[in-house]
Amino acid sequence: ILDSLQDAADEVPIDKEHKQQTRALALSALLRGSERSWRLLENPSRLRIYTIDSFSSHLARQMPLMSRFGAQPGVREDAMPYYEEAATRTLELLEAEGVGEIVQQALHYFDNDAYRLNQLLAEMLARRDQWLDYTQNNASPEIAEQALGRMILQDIEAAAACLGPARQQALMPLARFAASNLPCEHPIALLRDWETVIPARPEALSMWRAVCDLLLTGKDHKGGLRKRLDKNMGMPATPEAKPFKDQLTAFLDDLRMQPAAEAALANIRLLPDARHEDEAWQLIATLGRLLKLAVAQLWLVFQSHGDVDFVEVSQRALKALEDEAGNPTDLALKLDYRIQHLLVDEFQDTSPTQVKLLQRLTRGWEPGDGRTLFAVGDPMQSIYRFRKANVGLFLRVAEEGIGDLSLVKLRLWRNNRSCVPVIEWINKAFAGVFPQQDSVLQGAISYRPFAATKPPEVGSAVYVHPFISGSADAETDEDEEVQSETADELRLREANKIIEIIHHTKVEEPDSKIAVLVRARSHLHALVSQIRRHHPSLSFQAVEIEELANRQIVQDLLSLTNALHHRADHVHWLAILRAPWCGLTLADLHALAGGDRYRTIPSLMHDEARLNAMSADGRARLLHVRNVLDEALAQRGRQSIARWVHGVWLMLGGPDCLWEPGDVRDVQAFFERIARLEASGQFSTEQLAVEVQKLYAAPDAEADDKLQFMTIHKSKGLEFDTVILPGLDRKPGGNDQPLLMWEEVPRDNVMHDAAQFDLIAAPLPAKGKHKSTAPTLYDYLKHLERTRAGNEDARVLYVAATRAERCLHLIGVARRNDKGELKAPKNTFLELLWPHVYADFAVASEEGQRIQQMEEQDVDEGISLTEFVPKLVRLAAPGIPAIFSQREQKAGVLRRSAEQSVESLAATPEDSLDALVGVLAHRYLEFVARHGLELWPTTRIASLKPAMLKWLQRQGVKPEALDSAAERTIAMLQTTLQSEDGRWLLRPRESASAELPIATLDEETARLQRLDLTFVEDGMRWIIDYKSTAFAPDVSEQALRQQAEMHREQLESYARLFEGEGLPVKTAICFLSVGRLIRMC
Known part of the structure; x- marks a missing residue:
């Protein structure tokens, strides 16, 4: 505005x-x-423009409702630590007189699992505004049963509408025949005497269930209308049964013509009995009293900290407008005089408490008195259930108004953001993605199409990028294992596709704004990592995406803080000696700390014998760090923790180790969090780790704002020229299991006074409790929540798609099932869009574009992963900043030490390639040993070249080296399998084991050794080691034996593994390039 x-x-x-x-x-x-x-x-x-929370705070501050604090309290945004503290205090009342029995009963139900009950209580306190009124009103079981009856009546009436009297009359004789052929205990047997129309009442639920068992497959709500009739459901294959079977088949075919019938009947199977068991109601009453105790303890926690949460502010705001007798307060009357016009934006995301606030603000308003309420919102964009938003409130208010106010509905249908092709695709696709009709109970919104006002633009379209994972024609499971990709590799391919789209878009439209939107922050990790590693020039802004705890500089600071507080913490002390300000090599770390598990690292740092065993460089680095830390430990307790740790970091040379953009802001955020914890008296290294997990790296202010990464929820209200939606095949996080499930059931159409609602509730089933065959109320309410979550998923996808002005890119992975059919993963965005994108995936499948083939590596061909040798990142000298080159100054990156670390994988790229060829040959020989030579003719080996090429490419082998590496592998395998020695080694033996892992404990050090091949023959244990060293075909026996002697010590260590077996041991080496076996002992 x-x-x-x-x-x-x-x-x-x-x-x-x-x-x-x-x-x-x-x-x-x-x-x-x-x-x-x-x-x-x-x-x-x-x-006066407020958020509803800030307006509630404004109201609460005007009333003396919080005088028990002595001063106006602060508002804690993340109050979970307070909830956990209140839950702990509640359970500590176990021995308290008068209330201890309540805690005892609750603990008994949860099998004395105090930790679990504590967590459930804390989660309930965060949502206390939804249930507190009802626990205080002490509702009776009779009222709850009436409310449940009203609730399940809606589903029964929906089924009755599909199976009206005429249809029921036609079904009766068929049902009676089927029931007569089944035992009495069968669910369908209840229909043996069915002669009257089943009433649409909860009392007739058992009859409705029997009808559903007759018409539907399976046992639960996932069953569909039957396609096959057999003796198991009362229709045997007899001449007598044939007319009944034909009539029932025709009945089912007719029922399929009614789209809503199958779902309506399936929902009957979810309905619980409309009555509360006495035991269940007693438990609900106990948990209600426990929750009231927890609320009282939470108030004491708030007092002790001088803070409250937003829920408390909202509750106090409601009480500021209405006294205990239900009459308006002086403040309400004052506001009634002053407020003439009330506009509420984003009304689709309001919670019950917020709507109740509006109801009290508008109490007494009458038509024509000059006052107006204007509620603006798009129910198709209601995506904040996790913030207690309820789109059903929007529907109810639109139809019934608020309190005594009736509202006039105005529907907006113009879209001023997106171009015509994008709008047309969205209208067509989402008409099937959204539910077919609105439902207040299920939080369902039917699709409202809209029209574009922007003219078409060149290149404007929706693009689908299909990936296919899995193979319908893999010869064996092992072949599939070689050819398939891991989840990490899959996400790497997806990241490369996104980068390709970004580069293409920037070339075509340099000034366009691009957004990559994801459901969860973790879905961007592979993309961010790939950009930072291979495309550092690609500047982007990430909004609350990169977790601070994953930043190396913050991990080093956490280690430093832990080490300073815990001298015996081996891991963190070793970490600070490995950090860039010290940078000890693994060899020096081993010289310092190896072989001694009982002395602390600080004491070992003063052991001159160990220091003398280190390199000169390592000793110099360690002495610098030792001096700083000795002085720091002597100063402990003389200043604030934040200042103390910060000073140590400065003395170690920490600022010189900041080379990534945003590192300075990350360090500031870390020390600010320490200071905040210290000021609140809550500091501990454990709590610091928890708090850091909640922080996110700040977006780079200097980065290009034309490329942004964010979650879909963060993107709401924004618009971009191009939107990329990756990970359509990813599933959302799992639902929690609250202590109580509850549902508000309206008595009438008045909106929104709690006195006009009843509450039904169900406790979380105890672990190990026998589950009855009938649905429980908890299961029913849980399924209702899952249905609402599924409906919201459709709206989240809609919000993401409608952020695009010109281009929308959809990226997802479909998989093949056991029949080779393409399927979208269940409960994913891709499943929602599947009818509209299946054709794109089918074309990709027909063209043989498996995911490994579809993506071209978007990596500089001059770079090979085999050439990547991990380097120890450290300062050039202890306490002295590394020298900046002009180029590195521009990039803000410190020059890394040129010294390669001892953990290098290979000395040269050639050695690394040889190692990869050997690994691949070992892998296939394992398959041969497991399945037998007869399944591995030499022609099959040659046919595996494409799979080998893909595997080698995924390991980072340069394109020009791929073919020769695969050919070398094939040649070794064929030579070995055709040789006399090779065929003797690999012939079937019951005792044979390939790639056998054996773990040993040597001087308290765990070691894992893997034997290429071992077997027993003629009472002799054989141990075979494969070597892929290249030799000429005519190599002499002497040359092979000389090479073998280099590995004698290794084979002798293998032989010692079987000393306790009692069999003589023979070892040998098989040189794969010539297919010859050299026996060692």
């Missing part, structure tokens, strides 16, 4: 047609403001 007023005052040119009306309104507002001397631009506070 302020931006529009400022633009109008500054006469900023309008770039979009739909903003003309906004400009006209802004000019009118400025003119009116000038007449009334409002001076809105100079005094923007005159515009």
Whole structure:
């Protein structure tokens, strides 16, 4: 609003047609403001624009409701530590007089699992605004049963509408025949005497269940209308049964013509009995009393900390407007006089408490009195259930109004953001993605199509990028194992596709704004990692994506903090000696700490014998760090923790180790979090680790804002020229298991007074408790929540798609089932869109574009992963900053030490390639040993070249080296399998084991050794080691034996593994390149 007023005052040119009306309104507002001397631009506070939470705080501050604090409390945004503390205090009342029995009963139900009950209580306290009123009203089981009856009646009536009296009359004789052929205990047997229409009442639920068992497959709500009739459901294959079977088949075919019938009947199977068991109700009453105890303890926690949460503020705001007798307070009367116009934006995301606040603010308003309530919202964009938003409230208010106010509905249908091709695709696709009709109970919104106002633009479209994973024609499981990709590799391919789209878009439209939107932050990890590693010039802004705890500089600071507080913490002390400010090699770390598990690292740092065993460079680095840490430990307790740790970090040279953009902000955030914990008296290294997990790296302010990565929820309200939606095949996180499931059931159509609602509740089933065959109320309410979550998933996908102005890119992975059919993963965005994108995936499948083939590595061909040798990142000298080169200064990156670390995988790229060829040959020989020579003719080996090429490519082998590496592997395998020695080794033996892992404990050090091949023959244990060293075909026996002697010690260590077996041991080496066996002993 302020931006529009400022633009109008500054006469900023309008770039979009739909903003003309906004400009006209802004000019009118400025003119009116000038007449009334409002001076809105100079005094923007005159515009009372609040979030509902801030407005609630404003109300609460005007009433003496929090006087028990002694001062106005603060508002804690993340109050989970308070909830956990209150839950702990509640359980500590176990021995308290008068209330201890309540805690005892609850603990008994949860099998004395205090930790689990503590966590459940804490989660319930976070949502206490939804149940507190009902626990205080002490509702009776009779009222709860009536509410449950009203609730399940909706599903029974839906089924009765599909199976009306005429259909039931036609089904009766068929049902009676089927029931007569089944034993009495069978569910369908209840229909033996069915002669009257089943009433649409909860009392007839058992009959409705029997009808569903007759018509549907399976036992639960996932069953569909039967396609096959057999003796198991009362239709045997006899001449007598044939007419009944034919009639029932025709009945089912007719029922399929009614789209809602199958779902309506399936829902019957979810319905619980409309009565509360006495035991269950007693437990609910106990848990209700326990929750009230927890709320009382939470208030004490709030008092002790001087803070409250937003829920408390909202509750106090409601009480500020209405006294205990239900009458308006003086503040409510004052506001009633002052508030003339109330506009609520994003109304689709309001919670029950917020709607109740609006109801109390508008109490007494009458039509024609000049006061207006304007609620604006798009129910198709309601995506904040995790913040207690309930889209059903939007539907109910739209139809029934708020309190005594009736509202007029105005539907907006124009879209001023997206181009015609994008709008047309969204309208077509989402008409099937959204539910077919609205439902307040299920939080379901049917699709409302809209029209584009922007003209078409060149290149505007929706693009589908299909990946296919799995193979329908893999010869064996092992072949599939060789050819298939791991989840990490899959995400790497997806990341490369995103980068390719970004580069292409930037070339075509340099000024366009691009967004990559994901469901969860973790879905961007592979992309961010790939960009930082291979495309550092690709600048982007990530909004709350990169977790601070995953940043190396923060991990080093956490280690430093832990080490300073715990001298015996081996892991963190070793970590700070490995960090860039010290940078000891693994050899020096081993010289310092190897072989001694009982002395602390600080004491070992003063052991001169161990220091003398280190390299000169390592000793110099360690002495510098030792001096700093000795002085720091001597100063412990003399200053604040934040200042103490920060000072140590400075002395170690920490600032010189900041080379990534944003590192400075990350370090500041870390020390600010320590200071905050210390100020609240909550500091501990454990709590610090928890708090850091909640922090995210700040976006790079200097990065290109034309490329942004964010979650879909963060993108709401924004727009971008191009939107990329990866990970459509990814599933959302699992649902929690609350202590209680509850549901508000309205008595009538008045909105929204708690007195007009009843509550039904069900406790979390105890672990190990026998589960009855009938659905439980908890299961029913849980399924209702899952249904609401599924409906919201459709809306989340819609929000993501509608952020695109010109181009929308969809990326997902479909998989093949056992029959080779393409399927979208269940409960994913891809499943929602499957009818509209299946054709794209089918084409990709027909073209043989498996995911390994579809993606071209978007990596500089001059870079090979085999050439990547991990380097120890450290300062050039202890305590001395590394020297910056001009190029590195621009990049903000410290020069790394040129010294390669001892953990290098190979000395040269050639050695690394040889090692990869050997690994691949070993892998196939394992398959041969397991399945037998007869399944592995030499022709099959040659046919595996494509699979080998893919595997080698995924390991990072250069394109020009791929073919020769695969050919070498094939040649070794064929030579070995054709040789006399090779065929003797690999012939079937019951005692044979290939790639056998054996773990040993040597001087308290665990070691894992893997034997290429071992077997027993003629009472002799054989141990075979494969070597892929290249030799000429005519190599002499002497040359092979000389090479073998180099590995004698290794084979002797293998032989010692079988000393306790009691069999003589023989060892040998098989040189694969010539297929010859050299016996060692």
